[in-house]
Amino acid sequence: MAEMMYWEAIRRAHDEEMARDPLVICMGEDIGVAGGTYKATKGLFEKYGPLRVMDTPISENSYTGLGIGASFLGVRPIIEIMSVNFAWLAMDQMFNSAAKVRYMSGGQLTAPVVFRSPGGTAHQLGAQHSARMEKVFMGIAGLRVVTPSNPRQAYGLLKSAVRCDDPVFINEHELMYNMKGPVPDAEYFHPLEGSEITRSGTDVTLLGYNISVHWNLKAAEILDKQYGISAEVVDLYSLAPLDRAGIRQSVAKTHRAVVVGEDEAPVSVASEVIAILNEECFFDLDAAPVRINSANVPQPYNHTLEMATIPNHESVVRAVLKLFGKA
Amino acid sequence: MKLEDKKRVLREMVVHRRFEERCYQAYIERKIGGFLHLYPGQEACCNGVMEAARPGYDYVITGYRDHVHAIKCGADPKAVMAELYGKETGSSKGRGGSMHIFDAQHHFMGGYALVGGPFPLAAGIAKAIQLKGGDEIAICFLGDAANNQGTFHETLNMAALWKLPVLFVCENNLYGIGTAIERSTAVVHQHKRVCGYGIEAAECDGQDIEKVYEAAKLAVNHVRSGKGPYFLELMTYRYRGHSMSDARGYRTREEEEEWKQRDPIYLLRDRLIAEKAMTMADYEALEKEVDHYIEHEVVKFAEESPEPRVEELEKYVLAERATQMPWLTGQAA
Ligand SMILES: Cc1ncc(C[n+]2csc(CCOP(=O)(O)OP(=O)(O)O)c2C)c(N)n1
Numbered sequence: 001m002a003e004m005m006y007w008e009a010i011r012r013a014h015d016e017e018m019a020r021d022p023l024v025i026c027m028g029e030d031i032g033v034a035g036g037t038y039k040a041t042k043g044l045f046e047k048y049g050p051l052r053v054m055d056t057p058i059s060e061n062s063y064t065g066l067g068i069g070a071s072f073l074g075v076r077p078i079i080e081i082m083s084v085n086f087a088w089l090a091m092d093q094m095f096n097s098a099a100k101v102r103y104m105s106g107g108q109l110t111a112p113v114v115f116r117s118p119g120g121t122a123h124q125l126g127a128q129h130s131a132r133m134e135k136v137f138m139g140i141a142g143l144r145v146v147t148p149s150n151p152r153q154a155y156g157l158l159k160s161a162v163r164c165d166d167p168v169f170i171n172e173h174e175l176m177y178n179m180k181g182p183v184p185d186a187e188y189f190h191p192l193e194g195s196e197i198t199r200s201g202t203d204v205t206l207l208g209y210n211i212s213v214h215w216n217l218k219a220a221e222i223l224d225k226q227y228g229i230s231a232e233v234v235d236l237y238s239l240a241p242l243d244r245a246g247i248r249q250s251v252a253k254t255h256r257a258v259v260v261g262e263d264e265a266p267v268s269v270a271s272e273v274i275a276i277l278n279e280e281c282f283f284d285l286d287a288a289p290v291r292i293n294s295a296n297v298p299q300p301y302n303h304t305l306e307m308a309t310i311p312n313h314e315s316v317v318r319a320v321l322k323l324f325g326k327a
Numbered sequence: 328m329k330l331e332d333k334k335r336v337l338r339e340m341v342v343h344r345r346f347e348e349r350c351y352q353a354y355i356e357r358k359i360g361g362f363l364h365l366y367p368g369q370e371a372c373c374n375g376v377m378e379a380a381r382p383g384y385d386y387v388i389t390g391y392r393d394h395v396h397a398i399k400c401g402a403d404p405k406a407v408m409a410e411l412y413g414k415e416t417g418s419s420k421g422r423g424g425s426m427h428i429f430d431a432q433h434h435f436m437g438g439y440a441l442v443g444g445p446f447p448l449a450a451g452i453a454k455a456i457q458l459k460g461g462d463e464i465a466i467c468f469l470g471d472a473a474n475n476q477g478t479f480h481e482t483l484n485m486a487a488l489w490k491l492p493v494l495f496v497c498e499n500n501l502y503g504i505g506t507a508i509e510r511s512t513a514v515v516h517q518h519k520r521v522c523g524y525g526i527e528a529a530e531c532d533g534q535d536i537e538k539v540y541e542a543a544k545l546a547v548n549h550v551r552s553g554k555g556p557y558f559l560e561l562m563t564y565r566y567r568g569h570s571m572s573d574a575r576g577y578r579t580r581e582e583e584e585e586w587k588q589r590d591p592i593y594l595l596r597d598r599l600i601a602e603k604a605m606t607m608a609d610y611e612a613l614e615k616e617v618d619h620y621i622e623h624e625v626v627k628f629a630e631e632s633p634e635p636r637v638e639e640l641e642k643y644v645l646a647e648r649a650t651q652m653p654w655l656t657g658q659a660a
């Protein structure tokens with residue numbers, strides 16, 4: 001297994017799928033000649049040409065709609081939206097066209113399109129470039145939402161998303177493109193549904209996705225070494241559908257749950273996970289589930305203020321200790 | 328147009344008119360729910376353009392005023408009526424309704440309710456045709472008011488930039504719901520707005536099917552021969568309200584009467600009578616025959632069809648699970 005960076009893994013998935021199927025194309029702002037803001041499409045323009053690697057005008061709603069229309073005829077576009085903050089402009093087409101066309105046509109049309117976009121707080125990008133929008137996408141029927149926490153998932157999820165006949169939104173993270181990790185040398189398809197136990201434990205389940213998986217892993221390490229608490233880390237790489245069975249299994253074992261996300265608490269991923277905990281394992285719980293989210297403010301520019309809005313491994317450790325009456 | 332074609336299209340337009348009038352009645356009887364946008368007055372637009380194109384072969388997409396466009400592409404009026412009745416035999420299995428008629432088999436790619444939504448979808452269909460190397464074209468029928476959406480401008484730019492085989496047909500009926508065009512749009516003649524995108528454009532009388540046909544022939548040939556997109560504006564008028572609860576207080580009865588003097592069906596009928604290709608009695612018999620067909624075949628089918636089963640509520644949200652398992656479970660390769 002070779003180590004590669006998150007962006008390289010995404011690039012590799014593009015390249016393999018485009019080499020295999022001439023109807024796989026990619027489109028987005030600056031993805032062609034410039035190679036992509038995060039290099040996810042680097043070198044593809046030279047290899048596959050302008051008809052299949054399309055530098056689009058800055059028209060988010062319409063190039064998204066154009067890709068969706070092409071997908072009705074069996075083209076499989078991978079549409080990069082430079083930042084999820086701009087996806088607001090494309091949501092009409094994503095939600096009203098891609099997510100609903102199968103249903104409202106009684107199964108006649110389908111939109112096998114992939115949307116990829118980075119979200120999250122990076123470094124002082126300010127209120128209009130720091131949105132976390134996975135909570136919006138995961139509530140729309142007809143859309144699948146996945147979010148890779150490492151290069152292996154980034155590669156394998158994109159591969160599966162291209163092949164799947166449903167529209168898939170891939171929520172990436174601004175800060176993770178240079179993260180290194182092992183990716184199988186052989187072709188690999190990561191499941192679009194389910195969850196992964198990243199670290200097993202017995203006392204408490206730390207549920208997270210994307211960047212918060214890493215906070216949880218670090219917290220689990222500290223909890224184990226310094227406090228003798230064994231935390232299980234569950235990676236919810238599929239946000240729609242959420243893995244009810246996986247969530248239930250882990251919490252039925254540990255009896256405690258902390259849900260961690262970088263999004264804001266009102267109507268967050270955690271809101272939905274805790275609702276599932278209520279429905280699936282209320283009587284297994286020894287304590288009320290806890291959620292850890294970002295402060296509900298437009299992201300401030302000031303570095304100190306910005307850091308104060310987002311959780312980290314320390315917030316997770318504190319919450320767990322409180323759960324065990326140790327803080 | 329050839330005489331035989333004119334006679335055939337006259338019958339088709341009568342079917343379209345009577346179909347829509349029958350929908351109105353069914354709505355009053357509460358057999359049809361939701362929004363219902365009817366087409367009478369505008370028949371020459373869809374029919375004229377599609378006579379110049381290849382119905383069932385070229386891809387067509389439109390907004391919510393979509394019944395006639397679907398039927399013209401080849402959808403069975405029975406399935407369209409059943410859809411309006413919300414039945415399982417409907418063109419979208421009762422899941423779509425009046426604004427969401429689809430017939431993929433006949434390349435009718437659907438009716439969409441968001442004003443301006445179909446523009447980029449049409450360009451995308453054209454993009455797919457371009458990639459696959461076929462000689463079909465995409466035809467997008469929308470209203471005048473839709474041109475004030477960003478998607479109109481964004482899509483025209485991309486369609487011209489990439490020379491996509493797409494024909495935009497603007498059915499300019501002078502109103503967007505109750506707002507007269509001169510109260511919403513700085514430039515009333517829509518084809519003038521297109522010049523800035525480097526797209527060939529023309530305006531045409533939308534009431535006279537032969538004129539529409541001639542203009543559309545130029546437009547379709549332009550697009551099919553690989554010269555890129557084309558924009559055709561058809562000046563027309565809708566007789567009824569925008570949807571069902573519309574007292575039409577925003578326009579005068581005189582204006583309506585004036586437009587009805589140039590009714591697309593009667594214009595063609597009178598021409599055929601003048602050419603001695605038919606008599607008034609023939610026409611009256613035709614109307615009767617069509618009414619009988621609508622009542623005893625189309626409506627009857629919708630009335631007698633079964634409702635969708637509640638057990639199948641979640642069918643069609645996502646692709647059939649069984650066919651997607653390798654990607655859902657990661658078991659592929
Ligand atoms: C995005 C959006 N905004 C508003 C509406 C409400 N609406 C429905 S039809 C319509 C007017 C459209 O007029 P036009 O494009 O001229 O088409 P016509 O109905 O005249 O055929 C409006 C405002 C809508 N359906 N979608």
Ligand SMILES: [Mg+2]
Nearest residue numbers: 470471502503
């Ligand atoms: Mg109008």
